[in-house]
Amino acid sequence: MRETSLRMVHELARRDPRVVFVGSDLGAGALDAMRQEFPDRFYMEGVSEAAIIGLAAGLAMDGYIPYVNTIATFITRRCYEQVAVDLCLHNLPVRLIANGGGLVYAPLGPTHMAIEDLAIMRALPNMAVTAVADAEEMKRFMLATLDYPSPIYIRLGKGGDKVVTPADQVFTLGKSxxxxxxxxxxxxxxxxxxxxxxxxxxxxxxxxxxxxxxxxxxxxxxxxxxxxxxxxxxxxxxxxxxxxxxxxxxxxxxxxxxxxxxxxxxxxxxxxxxxxxxxxxxxxxxxxxxxxxxxxxxxxxxx
Amino acid sequence: MVIDALDGGGRGHVGAALSIIEIVRVLYDDVLKVRPSEPRWPDRDRFILSKGHGCLGLYAMLADKGFFDRSEIAQQCRPGALLGGHPEIRTPGVEASTGALGHGLGIGVGMALAARMQKRNSRVFVLTGDGELNEGSVWESALIASKHALSNLCLIVDYNKMQSYGRVADILPLEPLGAKFEAFGFGVSEVDGHDVAALRQVFAAPGTPNRPRAVICHTVKGRGIPICEHNASWHHKAKLAPEQVAELRHALAAT
Missing domain, CATH: 3.40.50.920 (Rossmann fold)
Structure with a gap:
């Protein structure tokens, strides 16, 4: 699901020049294909979540659609005020791709398990909160994110999750x-x-x-x-x-x-x-x- | 106009507004390419008042330049007002809603990157307080600005040496501040933030190539009104008595 999500960012970047990727300090080689094809729209800015959310907000204020990616606990708890003020108050089309929603990082302990992310993101005005079921649905969902006018929180599963959604699903944010x-x-x-x-x-x-x-x-x-x-x-x-x-x-x-x-x-x-x-x-x-x-x-x- | 706003709204960050008056005056008179009749003009320079609590100084300048009518000033903080106790983007000329500290530089970095990617000549100016530099997010953003050699980004520090509780030197010392920004990769200038000619000269001078700029403005909190100057209790005032307002006007007239 995570790989599909990032691959789709690359695909969206091919389709739309407004799409930008912003990572913190992801695993070596993350989204390398996009980095090579669009080096000017690929940012890897270090373990500085607060600054990265601000940076994404600034890009979005001037017409870009930033897809920001790091671990779920850090993209929510660590920079909550930046998410609330920079993204939600300004109602900007920034997408937060959150690795390891829920218990995915079980071996790494409670600092890495996002068990309250849906609650705290849901409490923010203008924020859409999403958690798709499988990689196939992720593809359809990511296409639907391109023109959504507001910030979106994207909770990712572990990967290799069983495909349960129908191939003919037309994904609409807000539809079950x-x-x-x-x-x-x-x-x-x-x-x-x-x-x-x-x-x-x-x-x-x-x-x-x-x-x-x-x-x-x-x-x-x-x-x-x-x-x-x-x-x-x-x-x-x-x-x-x-x-x-x-x-x-x-x-x-x-x-x-x-x-x-x-x-x-x-x-x-x-x-x-x-x-x-x-x-x-x-x-x-x-x-x-x-x-x-x-x-x-x-x-x-x-x- | 700052005192009109205080009088009308009954509250405001007086000291924080008075220390930036000359800085915003010079920016809007001599530095920023902006169009008051077209606030969202894409090629404009961006000015972010990251120390949003200094907004009375910004409002006075935006009104003076015609971004909105001067009559709005006396309405600040009232129900239905255009102007609140911190700047918001619904006000023409305000680039970012601020008030929570430590947000402006991150947003400014994003805007400066956007200008570069879109091959615009727009420059981005971010004005922070000194107490605001306590926030770690400012320094995270400084690292990123330096990494990307954002020569179109200028951080201005209103270094009035006072924060809310008391002296910066007592609460959380910043010295050596210029050296810190040097070490973070900025081209640094220091200037008397109330000296209009000196400010003009600093902003007119070319920055260091391939470096973001930091202009450290040495200022006086509550500048121009003796009872407010260097006085932490004038950081923010609410429930001003008519006599206090009269005293402020009198003091200003006397200077």
Missing amino acids: VELKPAKDVAFVTTGVMASRALGAAALLAEHGIEAGVLHMPTVKPLDDVALLALARRVPRLVTVEEHSRIGGLGSAVAELLIDNRLPTPLLRLALPDSFPDDYGSQEHLLEVAGLDPKGIAQSVLKS
């Missing part, structure tokens, strides 16, 4: 994707949790429960129309996210239901409000948090 129609219960997911929810739906089918999956590649703007229709049609909603239970997709859905006075029962499956205190792999930590297909299915059966 129904991956499986729901009857008894509807999973509402974002990012790579779509595949886990589909796995859980298969397990629930063995128990005679028909579960569907609505995938939200954009957590903000939220697809209110599809969600409200779903909440009026199915008896139960279950949000599933690789994120703190505070402020992310589950919170967004809860806010929508409350604001529309809908009594549909909502179960929020997410990470606990604590820093991850184990290593291993993303899969391992998801399993510990009950966010693997089996854990998700069990939570539904228990609720």
